[in-house]
Amino acid sequence: MSGATLDPRLNPSRAAPKKGMTLSWSDPRLRAIVWQVVIIGAVAAIVWYLVSNTNRNLESRHIATGFGFLFQSASIPIGESLLDYTPSVSTYGRALVIGLLNTLKVAVVGVVLATILGTVVGIGRLSPNWLLSRVTAVYVETLRDIPVLLQLIFWYGLMQALPGPRQALNPVPGVFLSNRGLKVPMLTWQPGYWWVLLAFVVGLVGTLAYRRSARRKQEETGQRPRVWPAAVLLLIAFPGIVWAALGARLAVDVPALRGFNFQGGVTMTPEYTALLVGLVAYTATYIAEIVRSGILAVPQGQWEAGGALGLHRGKVMSQIILPQALRVIVPPMTSQYLNLIKNSSLAVAIGYQDIVSIANTTLNQTGQAIEGIFIIMLVYLTFSLSISLFMNWYNAHIALVER
Amino acid sequence: MTERGFTRSAHRAVGAKIFGGLLAGLLAVVGFGGSAHAQGSGSATLDAVKARGQLVCGVSGDVAGFSLPDSKGVMQGIDAEVCRAVAAAVLGDPSKVKFVPLTTQNRFTALQSGEIDLLSRETTWTLGRQASLGFLFAPTYFYDGTGFLVKKSLGVSDVKQLDGATICVQPGTSTELAIADYFRANNLKFTPIEIENLQQIQQAFLSGRCDAYSTDSSALAGFRYTQGDKASDFVLLPTIISKEPLAPAVRKGDDKWFDIVQWVLFAMMTAEELGVSQSNVDTFATSTVPDVRRLLGADGDLGKALGLDNKWAYNVVKQVGNMGDVWNRAIAPLGVPRGINAPWTKGGLEYAPPMR
Numbered sequence A: 001m002s003g004a005t006l007d008p009r010l011n012p013s014r015a016a017p018k019k020g021m022t023l024s025w026s027d028p029r030l031r032a033i034v035w036q037v038v039i040i041g042a043v044a045a046i047v048w049y050l051v052s053n054t055n056r057n058l059e060s061r062h063i064a065t066g067f068g069f070l071f072q073s074a075s076i077p078i079g080e081s082l083l084d085y086t087p088s089v090s091t092y093g094r095a096l097v098i099g100l101l102n103t104l105k106v107a108v109v110g111v112v113l114a115t116i117l118g119t120v121v122g123i124g125r126l127s128p129n130w131l132l133s134r135v136t137a138v139y140v141e142t143l144r145d146i147p148v149l150l151q152l153i154f155w156y157g158l159m160q161a162l163p164g165p166r167q168a169l170n171p172v173p174g175v176f177l178s179n180r181g182l183k184v185p186m187l188t189w190q191p192g193y194w195w196v197l198l199a200f201v202v203g204l205v206g207t208l209a210y211r212r213s214a215r216r217k218q219e220e221t222g223q224r225p226r227v228w229p230a231a232v233l234l235l236i237a238f239p240g241i242v243w244a245a246l247g248a249r250l251a252v253d254v255p256a257l258r259g260f261n262f263q264g265g266v267t268m269t270p271e272y273t274a275l276l277v278g279l280v281a282y283t284a285t286y287i288a289e290i291v292r293s294g295i296l297a298v299p300q301g302q303w304e305a306g307g308a309l310g311l312h313r314g315k316v317m318s319q320i321i322l323p324q325a326l327r328v329i330v331p332p333m334t335s336q337y338l339n340l341i342k343n344s345s346l347a348v349a350i351g352y353q354d355i356v357s358i359a360n361t362t363l364n365q366t367g368q369a370i371e372g373i374f375i376i377m378l379v380y381l382t383f384s385l386s387i388s389l390f391m392n393w394y395n396a397h398i399a400l401v402e403r
Numbered sequence B: 001m002t003e004r005g006f007t008r009s010a011h012r013a014v015g016a017k018i019f020g021g022l023l024a025g026l027l028a029v030v031g032f033g034g035s036a037h038a039q040g041s042g043s044a045t046l047d048a049v050k051a052r053g054q055l056v057c058g059v060s061g062d063v064a065g066f067s068l069p070d071s072k073g074v075m076q077g078i079d080a081e082v083c084r085a086v087a088a089a090v091l092g093d094p095s096k097v098k099f100v101p102l103t104t105q106n107r108f109t110a111l112q113s114g115e116i117d118l119l120s121r122e123t124t125w126t127l128g129r130q131a132s133l134g135f136l137f138a139p140t141y142f143y144d145g146t147g148f149l150v151k152k153s154l155g156v157s158d159v160k161q162l163d164g165a166t167i168c169v170q171p172g173t174s175t176e177l178a179i180a181d182y183f184r185a186n187n188l189k190f191t192p193i194e195i196e197n198l199q200q201i202q203q204a205f206l207s208g209r210c211d212a213y214s215t216d217s218s219a220l221a222g223f224r225y226t227q228g229d230k231a232s233d234f235v236l237l238p239t240i241i242s243k244e245p246l247a248p249a250v251r252k253g254d255d256k257w258f259d260i261v262q263w264v265l266f267a268m269m270t271a272e273e274l275g276v277s278q279s280n281v282d283t284f285a286t287s288t289v290p291d292v293r294r295l296l297g298a299d300g301d302l303g304k305a306l307g308l309d310n311k312w313a314y315n316v317v318k319q320v321g322n323m324g325d326v327w328n329r330a331i332a333p334l335g336v337p338r339g340i341n342a343p344w345t346k347g348g349l350e351y352a353p354p355m356r
């Protein structure tokens, strides 16, 4: 912005001269301070009253208090966990950490997938292709209006309609789909893989460096060298050669039916899948609308200018329109991400043990409701603040840089 | 499930969410309520029930034999009868009960917060619940135990064969703890599927998501019974892995209210022991047996001692029935034998202290 439009009061040379504060009620600064003291005092008094009253009531009702339960062994069973957990041995603290990780697992993947799907659908709705714009419009308009809980229950019901493990679908060798989830083979880690991983990291650094030099060359000469052949070489071939040189060891853990269920491999459970699909499908409708309105907010002239430069539609969209639309899109995205995370607490309804489910069970089994609710609030507060901070940072990052 | 079941399950899952009952519970604990009234009967709960003219009773509302509305919308089952018996003793009218459906997860906060006067909801009496949750449990009216239901086609006949199985169980129950302990003790593994809503968990079991469904074995029998023609497709495994004494619960800090609930149940047991039932209670009006005369309020002041009308126990037996009447109405149709739930005089565990 130029100085001419600045509010003159913000211009230090033109602001009113500073005066000392007078001890008079007519001095607005004194009034402000007095009011703040009064309000802080009132809030403190209310908090003090609530805390002491709570303690008195808890005591008179003989309800246990404190966080000691975190270190007691928990007999609550947990179906899906990223950490080792043995019911009746592991602690409530560990159970809660597992719940937190389960929430993160669905939140992080959900936010990424919802963003991708929402963007694609949002762009699709503006497509000149009649069929594409109709299909995306119907998707957005219907799913947005059905309560997300019902959608989750629907997806979960669909998962349960799959055949049992003994009749599992086996589309590709080693991959099984049944009402116990999707089972896929998994590499079992070999010590040599560390070197392969290192080679990949080196390749990644090399690729990034190459891309930078390519960009510099483009600015100097107008010619941009191809990046992808170098990327393939560095990211795939190089680690591949390292792997081959170390003996090309490959150990795969393939799921196999043993007893009641498949053992081995990795599992995507029906509970997780239903929750993820449900949250992504629902949240993406809102994101699509945000993306669509963001694109519509970019003046039509930008399209025309891009066309006049001889760029085709896709290029105009990705290079000219979207970067400008992003400034309209990013702020409302924050609340969609927060919605997705908050809605993930509906996991309880379909048996996915997220932080809310495990905290609820914990407080039920230990009787420590206040502590349990405190933990839930702390977790969601941390999520909300982290996402808001990140999105604010990102928003500032993409804000129009004026020269 | 039916239309009704579905909307209700949706409702409940939302209602049972983080902030529903819990927050209400917290607010009540945080805020007001608490010490008993100085005047009145000496029992804040009794005064509140009388002033309201209604007993607010927490039940599950969806388990055959325990609490389930019949075709006319009247709540039936042993849990519901316990509520009615207390209403009959306190208000002289068993219909003055408001039933509040609760889930396994939100039942305790509902009682702690004062949302209900009495919890009569297939709830197992445990040390932890008594000591940490701040409840008192009136006598056990049903000696139950954790069992397992499997599909016959699974070919399992014993719990120990369930190593590696997926088991459907409701969170916040003593059942989930019992399974964890039993499998640990026997060095077996299992994968739990924990769903709070009853219809949803039963659906997960029926669809084959779980190999076994576990809860109190009486409720399993009831569930199997409600499968009608398909009942024979399911097997109730013979091993019972835990003790689940079901008892009504009240808040600590109101001893007089506890006395009332406890002795209403004892009165129902005593009546059965003495042969006084709903159908013949009036023929005892002129009885000369001192135990009967005290029970029915002809002699002594037992009712007054509890802060009730002297006809309290008569009202309970006349309007609701004795323990055997209730059993025959609620549980017997499920095909569950009386077994250890018979009176002690018939070799069971039902045993009331002397009413004098």
Ligand SMILES: N[C@@H](CCC(=O)N[C@@H](CS)C(=O)NCC(=O)O)C(=O)O
Pocket (backbone or CB within 6 Å): B060, B061, B062, B063, B102, B103, B104, B121, B122, B123, B124, B125, B170, B172, B173, B174, B175, B196, B197, B198, B215, B216, B219, B244, B246
């Ligand atoms: N007795 C056990 C188990 C209670 C329980 O899980 N009951 C189940 C089956 S009897 C139930 O009430 N389900 C009904 C519902 O959740 O709506 C306890 O107190 O924790």
